[in-house]
Amino acid sequence: MYAFEIERPKSVDEALAALGAEEAQPISGGQTLIPTLKQRLAMPSKLVSLSGIDELRYLRREGDALMIGGGATHGMVAREAATDFPGLAKLAGKIGDPAVRNRGTIGGSIANNDPSACYPSAAMACGATIVTNSREIAADEYFQGMFMTALEEGEIVTGVRFPIPQASAYMKFEQIASRFPLVGVFVARFADRVGVGVTGASNNGVLRWREAEEALAANFSPDALADVTAPRASDMIADLHGTAEYRAHLIPVMTKRAVAAAE
């Protein structure tokens, strides 16, 4: 790792002030950033640790929505969302392993927007709102392709607001070495619509499978997907873990399983 200093502010305001410094970068759980720093793929002069900011570590019910602070760890979401939003709690409980879940945060995951990250699929399927220190951004506008988001320099994710679906499930086909999803599908059924968010598959990052959303809104059953046009293999990631065709094939398979499992 290159040399840098670490600051540990206690509030969002202090963090934003610290982030004003040249080449300063936030660190939340560090479960993505520390491996990146070890590979010398980042060269910040200063890390601003968000992990000591209590005001970012919460889950709370806001009417029909669940508001999750950017500093909430995957472990907190797995435990504390279990009653209000079991589909999301189960997604969080399958990220990495227990030690990763005790450090990694939803804010870090949403900010990083790894094309194989789990949370973005739920955010897209539910039509979540990404809340930052300065504004609110709809999930559809926030995720802008692999590792690309609407965040500006120095802007931090302070929370994510999820409308709570009537039923939902996340199905993750694990890439066996990393346990990231090779393909992961989040299905969310609301009173008036269905959302289908797909991660791990596309070269363009997380996507919504809109044809499936329409078919499932008319008939929420795995059979409804039989004749639906699937996302094209030509847009899919191909690597040593799976071909583009294989990933494309997994999308309907995992979507059907998620529909069958939705609770």
Add this chain to the structure above:
Amino acid sequence: MSDVTMTVNGKTVSRAVRGNELLVEFLREQLRLTGTHVGCDTSQCGACCVHVNGELVKACTIFAAEADGAEVSTIEGQANPDGSLNVIQQAFQDHHGLQCGFCTPGMVMAAASLLKENPKPSEQEIRHYLQGNICRCTGYHNIVRAIMAASGQEVEGGAIAAE
């Protein structure tokens, strides 16, 4: 450099650390607590697992500065006050839960976290919880048996040492 103060295995320690100093480097190189191992240094293997404020954490994937003010426990703090092995450590010995022993400190720390959250885990729950702890020797079977035994549950075939 910045100064950190933390409690490690019940003792308060204060040291100067580099910004990019990992907790595992701090424990091993500054405090000479070399029971916490570095297997991969890429957050995969779990040999470096310690507890920070009671939670299982990979010490290769947290900076020492981030543990400022925290309570840290390592494998060196796990034995009973009289120096004898604690229940989990003893079960690993009795059930042959280690061969080379490289992964064992992390396994014991992970097992302690599991049993705190779930005092009577099923075999499936144990295997699931250990997803982030890799062992190249044992094939995991005896590790799982040891944790079953440490939780006071019946283990088929009993203890190996007693056979």
